[in-house]
Amino acid sequence: MAHEHKLEIFRGLLKFKSNTQKIWGVLIFLSVVTAIEVVLGIIKPSFLVLTSFLGMKLLNWIFIILTLVKAYYIAWDFMHLRDEKSSMRRAIVWTPIFLVSYLVFILLFEAVYIYDVFKNGFFAWDF
Amino acid sequence: MDTTVTTGNEENVWGGGNRPLGASYGKMMMWFFIVSDALTFSGFLASYGFSRFKFIETWPIADEVFTHVPFFHGNYPMIYVAFMTFVLIMSSVTMVLAVDAGHKMKQNKVIIYMFLTIIGGAIFVGSQAWEWATFIKGDFGALETKGGRVLQFVKADTGERASISEFSMTLEEDRVADARDSGIWFTDNESLPNYSLNEVIEGFKANPNILIRTEKINEEGEKTLLTREQSLGRLKDAVRVVEGANLVRNEYGSRLFADFFFFITGFHGFHVFSGVVINVIIFFNIILGTYERRGHYEMVEKVGLYWHFVDLVWVFVFTFFYLV
Numbered sequence: 273m274a275h276e277h278k279l280e281i282f283r284g285l286l287k288f289k290s291n292t293q294k295i296w297g298v299l300i301f302l303s304v305v306t307a308i309e310v311v312l313g314i315i316k317p318s319f320l321v322l323t324s325f326l327g328m329k330l331l332n333w334i335f336i337i338l339t340l341v342k343a344y345y346i347a348w349d350f351m352h353l354r355d356e357k358s359s360m361r362r363a364i365v366w367t368p369i370f371l372v373s374y375l376v377f378i379l380l381f382e383a384v385y386i387y388d389v390f391k392n393g394f395f396a397w398d399f
Numbered sequence: 400m401d402t403t404v405t406t407g408n409e410e411n412v413w414g415g416g417n418r419p420l421g422a423s424y425g426k427m428m429m430w431f432f433i434v435s436d437a438l439t440f441s442g443f444l445a446s447y448g449f450s451r452f453k454f455i456e457t458w459p460i461a462d463e464v465f466t467h468v469p470f471f472h473g474n475y476p477m478i479y480v481a482f483m484t485f486v487l488i489m490s491s492v493t494m495v496l497a498v499d500a501g502h503k504m505k506q507n508k509v510i511i512y513m514f515l516t517i518i519g520g521a522i523f524v525g526s527q528a529w530e531w532a533t534f535i536k537g538d539f540g541a542l543e544t545k546g547g548r549v550l551q552f553v554k555a556d557t558g559e560r561a562s563i564s565e566f567s568m569t570l571e572e573d574r575v576a577d578a579r580d581s582g583i584w585f586t587d588n589e590s591l592p593n594y595s596l597n598e599v600i601e602g603f604k605a606n607p608n609i610l611i612r613t614e615k616i617n618e619e620g621e622k623t624l625l626t627r628e629q630s631l632g633r634l635k636d637a638v639r640v641v642e643g644a645n646l647v648r649n650e651y652g653s654r655l656f657a658d659f660f661f662f663i664t665g666f667h668g669f670h671v672f673s674g675v676v677i678n679v680i681i682f683f684n685i686i687l688g689t690y691e692r693r694g695h696y697e698m699v700e701k702v703g704l705y706w707h708f709v710d711l712v713w714v715f716v717f718t719f720f721y722l723v
Contacts, residue, residue: 313477332722376448383449
């Protein structure tokens with residue numbers, strides 16, 4: 273059987289000799305990202321916690337972005353989407369991304385509204 | 400990619416042997432399932448976000464909830480979950496290695512890597528069970544007010560959390576748990592906590608070193624600490640003692656936090672569990688040489704996709720439950 277694996281990650285910055293090597297490389301990368309997340313989560317640098325961006329702490333944005341980075345490498349290299357046809361890849365990736373962003377936008381917007389009602393409306397809940 | 404050639408001569412669609420998008424039927428169906436399952440999990444996590452934004456000022460801080468590591472005493476926030484994450488990623492890696500060895504038709508290597516994957520999955524499920532048990536058992540205990548708010552206790556001098564067992568008084572009183580066999584029909588009540596409300600309140604009054612901490616998060620991102628006078632005032636609202644967490648009561652704060660914790664990590668744990676079961680089935684098939692005779696190891700690749708998906712979901716659960 274033929275083996276066609278695309279062996280470069282980081283847009284060609286890093287090229288591995290074999291698929292096995294690439295797997296270990298991706299593992300190291302994912303572990304490093306997780307370690308960064310955990311260290312940030314324990315230390316919680318105050319300038320990241322106190323700075324707010326688009327209604328959320330900067331630290332939380334960093335966590336979410338790092339998570340998406342990890343998700344990308346799990347899907348691309350472990351689930352070998354990198355080796356699939358691009359039409360297949362797009363069908364798999366963009367469908368959930370579109371639906372989830374829509375859902376998250378609506379739900380979080382509504383939640384902030386309800387928060388305001390709880391806070392400013394004539395509604396007692398802290399007793 | 401050519402590595403997953405399966406259909407060849409046996410399965411033809413109207414004699415054509417079509418493989419839309421270059422993926423075999425089985426692999427395509429696995430991706431269908433994964434995408435729909437991903438949407439299910441997204442729905443759960445989005446509704447978690449909804450509840451959290453709704454109670455953004457009072458939501459429990461995960462660092463203070465998940466602080467235990469098995470066999471170690473003390474306060475180690477996040478360490479154990481990080482370990483679990485690493486175990487799952489590691490078992491994902493052995494799974495890719497199994498798929499890779501399958502492409503090269505190396506039966507013995509596939510067996511070893513599948514075995515390691517199964518072990519990793521088992522460790523993860525076990526850790527999650529332990530995490531649940533610790534969460535259900537509870538840490539310090541708390542009081543719940545009429546409005547369902549949770550009051551926790553802090554030592555004034557050190558700022559550490561105080562357990563209700565440390566300061567509660569032992570009073571002479573009879574507390575009886577209602578039970579069906581004691582003549583109360585159709586009712587079951589909650590099991591009695593170790594201390595009654597009175598014992599906690601009297602112990603609090605007798606111990607000036609204890610303060611109350613409310614659920615409200617202040618500007619520094621910490622829970623608000625009341626003064627001694629405020630604490631004594633707030634104590635009047637308390638109606639029951641809460642130890643640990645379940646679907647109705649939660650000593651850590653908002654009940655929804657516990658509900659979502661049980662629901663989302665439970666659903667994920669169920670996925671891991673079924674993944675382990677499927678892996679075991681495939682493992683025995685590999686040993687029996689089924690795929691050797693079939694001429695390809697695509698089945699390993701398909702369960703591999705599911706297994707990585709479980710890992711992928713955990714990455715998100717980890718972020719939204721433990722980090723953010």
